[in-house]
Amino acid sequence: MSLLKVVKVPIDMLGSSEGVVAKEIATPGGVVILPMGVDISLFEASIGLLVKKMRECGIEYVYLNPPQQLSEDDIEAILENVYSDEDSLISKQKAKDVVKHVDSVFNNIRAEDEIRPEMVNAMTNLGSSLTEDLLRNPSVTLSLGKVQEADEYTFIHSFNVAVLTGFLANKLHPGHTEYIQKIVMGGIMHDLGKAKIPIEILNKPGPLKKDEFAQMQRHPEIGVSLAINSGVRDQDILSVISGHHEKWSGGGYPSHRKGEDIPETARIAAVADVFDALTARRVYKNAMPSRDAVTLILNDAGIHFDPRVARAMLVSLGLYPPGSIVSLSDGRIGIVISGGGKDLVRPTVMLMDSKKKKEDGGAPNFIDLKNEKSLCISSYLGQGDKRELGI
Ligand SMILES: [Fe+2]
Numbered sequence: 525m526s527l528l529k530v531v532k533v534p535i536d537m538l539g540s541s542e543g544v545v546a547k548e549i550a551t552p553g554g555v556v557i558l559p560m561g562v563d564i565s566l567f568e569a570s571i572g573l574l575v576k577k578m579r580e581c582g583i584e585y586v587y588l589n590p591p592q593q594l595s596e597d598d599i600e601a602i603l604e605n606v607y608s609d610e611d612s613l614i615s616k617q618k619a620k621d622v623v624k625h626v627d628s629v630f631n632n633i634r635a636e637d638e639i640r641p642e643m644v645n646a647m648t649n650l651g652s653s654l655t656e657d658l659l660r661n662p663s664v665t666l667s668l669g670k671v672q673e674a675d676e677y678t679f680i681h682s683f684n685v686a687v688l689t690g691f692l693a694n695k696l697h698p699g700h701t702e703y704i705q706k707i708v709m710g711g712i713m714h715d716l717g718k719a720k721i722p723i724e725i726l727n728k729p730g731p732l733k734k735d736e737f738a739q740m741q742r743h744p745e746i747g748v749s750l751a752i753n754s755g756v757r758d759q760d761i762l763s764v765i766s767g768h769h770e771k772w773s774g775g776g777y778p779s780h781r782k783g784e785d786i787p788e789t790a791r792i793a794a795v796a797d798v799f800d801a802l803t804a805r806r807v808y809k810n811a812m813p814s815r816d817a818v819t820l821i822l823n824d825a826g827i828h829f830d831p832r833v834a835r836a837m838l839v840s841l842g843l844y845p846p847g848s849i850v851s852l853s854d855g856r857i858g859i860v861i862s863g864g865g866k867d868l869v870r871p872t873v874m875l876m877d878s879k880k881k882k883e884d885g886g887a888p889n890f891i892d893l894k895n896e897k898s899l900c901i902s903s904y905l906g907q908g909d910k911r912e913l914g915i
Pocket of ligand 1: 743
């Protein structure tokens, strides 16, 4: 598999070329003229001098990795080659169980206008088991489900929001397992009120008309009534359902609460809800890469989102969230598997040859850029997060 196609550029063409140096250029005495991994555009001002020097040394060509966006097939191929360690993700089976259960609860609400108490019990068990998994596994964005069919969006979205709310709650309150479990449960249930919204509105591709939007805005309150009628009394769970569309500035719905008047559980769910919606591919829009979604949420901190929650998301995912495919300054390609922590641009990267190494009995090839200061990320190539759940 050749992903980055190295091109051989005659030195006279260097001034009009773009890309990253793929092979170090040095004088016969070993003085480096062009280091590997550096973007050639950085030398724009001095390119004439560099070319002169290379000519004097008898160098005729420079090898460059031209800038390029990876296709979806390339990204799939990279994931195949890099990531085979299911142990560090939330199990696909658990994800499928949650998604299928939300689907069956939706059907039950549509058929019988209620959530049966045994369904709530099953959701509680799934929520607890999901929490256990997510507290163990750092690669949260790699555990999220990808929507394949338009009509499964709400169910997969419920799973993803449950995972993300639990992840963020754990960052804000590490070790508060009971609180995290409740917020995960709230995440699973947060959109159940949508079961009472006409399917044509729910699955409508593109923006809603004013009256359709007014109907859609009723789903938090409908969800709370359904949950209370089925025996849910916990305020942390109910506040996720009722408040996940409230905004920090007071411009949300249904109650237009502001700032800390909005329960924290709902403020966490608001970030998770929008992050998953932005990074989902729908019939009418492409999936936004996680790093753009993080930036967008950060830009809206203090307006739509609680700044503390938005910051927790940035610090825990970093500027290259797990799933980002990057090339390193030495030309190697890998996938980010855990966030940056305090240093937002130095995450842990698993290199492309990791799966093969593991099959050959070796250890996967991780590079923690926080400990490898001689290396850095030279370019962002694409996004490989969200996996097919095969439902
Ligand atoms: Fe919602």
